Amino acid sequence: MPRSCSLPLLLAGAALVAASPALAHPHVWITTRAELDYGPDGALRAVRHAWTFDPTYSAFAVQGLGQSTTGPVNPAALAALARDNAENLAEQGYFTQLKVDGRKQDVGPATDPAMTFTDGQLTLRFTLPLKAPVAGTASLEVFDPTYFVAFSLADGDGFATLKGAPAGCRATAHRPKSAAPVPAATGMSEAFFEAMTAASTYGVQFANRIVVAC
Amino acid sequence: MLSTLSLNPPSRGLQRLVLAALAILAACAVLAALLGLLAPGFRAPPRSPFGIGFREAAPTGATSLGAWLLAMQAGFSQALQAAVSAVKAGRDGTLTLIGLGFAYGVLHAAGPGHGKAVIAGYLMAGERALKRGFTLSLLAALLQAVVALALVGGGAVLLRLTAAGLNQAGTVIETAGFACVALLGAAVTWRKAGQLARLLNREAGPACGPDCGHAGLADGTRVERLTTLREQAGVVLAAGTRPCAGAVLVLVFALSQGILWAGVAATLAMALGTAITTGLLTALAVFAKALALRLAGGRGQGGAIAVGVLELWAAAFVLVLGAGLLSGWAAAAF
Ligand SMILES: [Zn+2]
Numbered sequence: 001m002p003r004s005c006s007l008p009l010l011l012a013g014a015a016l017v018a019a020s021p022a023l024a025h026p027h028v029w030i031t032t033r034a035e036l037d038y039g040p041d042g043a044l045r046a047v048r049h050a051w052t053f054d055p056t057y058s059a060f061a062v063q064g065l066g067q068s069t070t071g072p073v074n075p076a077a078l079a080a081l082a083r084d085n086a087e088n089l090a091e092q093g094y095f096t097q098l099k100v101d102g103r104k105q106d107v108g109p110a111t112d113p114a115m116t117f118t119d120g121q122l123t124l125r126f127t128l129p130l131k132a133p134v135a136g137t138a139s140l141e142v143f144d145p146t147y148f149v150a151f152s153l154a155d156g157d158g159f160a161t162l163k164g165a166p167a168g169c170r171a172t173a174h175r176p177k178s179a180a181p182v183p184a185a186t187g188m189s190e191a192f193f194e195a196m197t198a199a200s201t202y203g204v205q206f207a208n209r210i211v212v213a214c
Numbered sequence: 215m216l217s218t219l220s221l222n223p224p225s226r227g228l229q230r231l232v233l234a235a236l237a238i239l240a241a242c243a244v245l246a247a248l249l250g251l252l253a254p255g256f257r258a259p260p261r262s263p264f265g266i267g268f269r270e271a272a273p274t275g276a277t278s279l280g281a282w283l284l285a286m287q288a289g290f291s292q293a294l295q296a297a298v299s300a301v302k303a304g305r306d307g308t309l310t311l312i313g314l315g316f317a318y319g320v321l322h323a324a325g326p327g328h329g330k331a332v333i334a335g336y337l338m339a340g341e342r343a344l345k346r347g348f349t350l351s352l353l354a355a356l357l358q359a360v361v362a363l364a365l366v367g368g369g370a371v372l373l374r375l376t377a378a379g380l381n382q383a384g385t386v387i388e389t390a391g392f393a394c395v396a397l398l399g400a401a402v403t404w405r406k407a408g409q410l411a412r413l414l415n416r417e418a419g420p421a422c423g424p425d426c427g428h429a430g431l432a433d434g435t436r437v438e439r440l441t442t443l444r445e446q447a448g449v450v451l452a453a454g455t456r457p458c459a460g461a462v463l464v465l466v467f468a469l470s471q472g473i474l475w476a477g478v479a480a481t482l483a484m485a486l487g488t489a490i491t492t493g494l495l496t497a498l499a500v501f502a503k504a505l506a507l508r509l510a511g512g513r514g515q516g517g518a519i520a521v522g523v524l525e526l527w528a529a530a531f532v533l534v535l536g537a538g539l540l541s542g543w544a545a546a547a548f
Contacts, residue, residue, distance in 0.1 A: 150288060
């Protein structure tokens with residue numbers, strides 16, 4: 001039956017249509033702020049995340065944690081939620097990828113989880129200690145490879161703060177599709193350009209990266 | 215293969231079983247290829263710690279289209295939030311909210327989930343009426359809305375469940391929906407295997423048209439119609455049990471603002487939008503089926519067998535899809 005050969009093609013076409021493109025489908029939006037904590041020896045020793053959830057997901061997450069659906073939220077319940085989240089995030093590697101001088105760093109487990117609910121938005125805070133503190137040009141990325149959660153860096157200079165960092169260290173934000181990265185402080189060191197070119201093979205356009213060059 | 219089967223005819227039941235097994239194997243192969251294409255690595259996405267009970271997310275190629283869709287989804291989410299807040303503030307945002315819900319349904323339903331594959335597979339397997347496809351799509355979308363309303367109304371308002379409780383309820387509902395898909399696929403596969411077996415055993419019979427399988431049924435058309443009705447109820451259940459995560463979120467947000475009714479309005483508008491997209495996609499399945507029938511038309515027994523094979527394969531596809539979703543294996547792409 002030579003002419004019925006078009007059937008498999010037809011089938012494949014219909015199946016493809018039925019499957020439809022498996023495209024990104026985020027339901028949670030998070031704005032990230034990071035604090036990079038340096039030791040007196042100038043080595044990066046921890047990253048403290050502050051993730052602010054969008055109002056819709058925030059409403060979902062605090063559902064049932066207050067006296068009424070519109071009332072204030074019980075602080076003890078928020079603390080428990082923060083602990084649960086920090087625990088569950090371990091499985092996903094905290095959606096965090098930290099490199100120093102191009103080498104991937106092991107972090108965690110998370111410490112000091114905390115959660116606040118203000119103006120209808122949840123903020124989750126937790127600290128990721130480095131297994132081995134190290135000095136160098138740090139590159140911090142926060143993303144969800146399944147795009148269920150869409151992460152973005154906080155606007156302006158708020159995306160990162162440096163604590164106890166050696167003088168001359170600068171944090172720079174690399175936002176998706178941004179032609180020119182916005183330096184948090186004026187001046188760009190040579191190390192900054194090195195970090196940029198090293199990462200230029202990275203094609204993911206959703207990448208949100210903080211580069212701290214010293 | 216067909217001639218071997220008829221040269222040394224095994225029992226009808228065995229033949230039916232073999233046909234069903236072959237179809238399932240073929241469907242597995244195609245689904246595996248699809249997954250390889252859509253989600254290389256075959257990894258089911260892990261449940262997000264910020265999940266809401268339903269796995270709707272899927273990995274994507276990092277393309278500019280993906281970036282655009284991300285931006286659009288973010289825009290929609292914010293616009294829906296703003297519209298709910300506007301309604302709460304007493305500004306007249308109700309129409310905006312309904313319009314946004316509708317548009318969100320249309321666009322968002324093109325993403326994973328929402329029962330498209332199930333309805334399309336079922337239509338390929340048997341029904342080919344356009345009207346039937348649209349009706350099934352609409353009913354499935356409405357059921358999705360009703361389940362979302364029941365989950366939030368019953369779970370959040372009455373039982374005061376926490377997010378974790380809602381997640382658990384969502385997971386249970388999702389699993390039940392996947393089981394429905396697998397059961398529906400199994401039932402249709404078994405029926406179609408029987409039809410094909412009968413067809414193969416009647417090689418010397420009169421040449422018959424595309425509806426041969428239906429017309430030649432020994433069980434009689436009344437039983438056939440009952441089976442079909444039951445199957446269609448199954449299709450609606452299978453495609454509509456899992457609610458849209460977006461609907462659940464907008465409902466909970468409206469509830470937190472003290473205006474649940476606005477969320478209900480948005481959810482119903484969303485269902486209508488979803489029905490349009492899934493309806494259009496199932497129309498493609500109907501069109502493909504009609505084309506297959508036209509190609510097979512006038513070819514007597516050979517054409518009828520080809521159509522029977524196509525129908526059996528499509529039914530097996532629904533079964534394999536349901537099993538894949540249940541096991542988490544196919545969750546990456548659907
Ligand atoms: Zn959805």
